[in-house]
Amino acid sequence: MIELHYHPGNASLFPHLLLRELGVPFELALVDRDAEAQRSAAYLALNPTGKIPVLVHDGRPVFETVAIGLYLADAFPAAGLAPPPDSPVRADYLKLMALISNTLQAEFRIWFYPHEFTTDPSGVEAVKQAVGARLTAAFETIASLLGDGPWLLPWGPSAADLYLLMMVRWGRTLPRPAREIGGLGAHAERLLARPSVQAAFAAEGLPAPFV
Ligand SMILES: N[C@@H](CCC(=O)N[C@@H](CS)C(=O)NCC(=O)O)C(=O)O
Known part of the structure; x- marks a missing residue:
């Protein structure tokens, strides 16, 4: 279970x-x-x-x-959402999962909880500005890896694509929304067209726009 x-x-x-x-x-x-x-x-x-x-x-x-x-x-x-260990693209997949976790998701913790990252309440806004810039740079990096897609791996859709969708959704709150960077918006729309993705958003009661 x-x-x-x-x-x-x-x-x-x-x-x-x-x-x-x-x-x-x-x-x-x-x-x-x-x-x-x-x-x-x-x-x-x-x-x-x-x-x-x-x-x-x-x-x-x-x-x-x-x-x-x-x-x-x-x-x-x-x-088939992860290339198996003997696949030639397994390393690329692991690299993407680590990149999304260690850059985007970790930086979003700072974006959403800036007060945890300074002991000076007057410094919270500066923490946010700095991490916002780093997030935009991280999205530009991942957009360059995605290129025209359709998926992060030429191998096909993988767990990394779904992970990125969550990041692009969170990135709608940035001064430059993540969906506007390179092919990230089109990538998100491709995923949002899938019935499984729609079912998850509906089950969580998340309103549109999703990204
Ligand atoms: N490194 C953790 C971070 C998870 C995280 O920050 N979760 C947030 C929600 S998105 C949370 O639990 N927030 C409530 C809290 O920190 O008390 C992970 O990847 O699971």
Whole structure:
């Protein structure tokens, strides 16, 4: 049994998209952020970082978004969302997953929680400005890797594309929205046309525009 602890639009969106695209049965468990449920003893027993998401597969908790994505795509290889270990493009896939996690997702933590990154309340705006510029640069890098697409890997759609969709969605809040950078908008639209992606957005109650 698979259970994804999620909050609408949070980092749980990527594993949610992936589960729908994999076509495996799963259950969603809402984390009540108003009640800070991510810091409850029950939640911390599954994910000691106190962050969303955590996935529980047959009783085994997996936390850290990129780890959940890599784990799921490998655990259900029939869907073909991860090049297998012996594929010549496996390294490119791992590189993309790490790049999205270590640059875009990590920088978005600073963008959305700037107060955590300075002890000076008057410095919060400067932290935001600096990380906003770094995010734009990171999106330009990933857009250059995507080129005209259609997917990040010539091999075909992979978990990395769904991960990028979540980042481009979050990037709608930047001064220069991510969808306007290179082929990122067209890439997002390609994914948003997929029924599995639409089902995930609907299940989380996320309103349009999605990116
Ligand atoms: N490195 C973590 C970061 C996850 C993260 O920052 N999640 C946010 C939601 S998008 C969260 O839990 N926010 C609530 C909090 O920090 O209390 C991961 O990749 O899973």
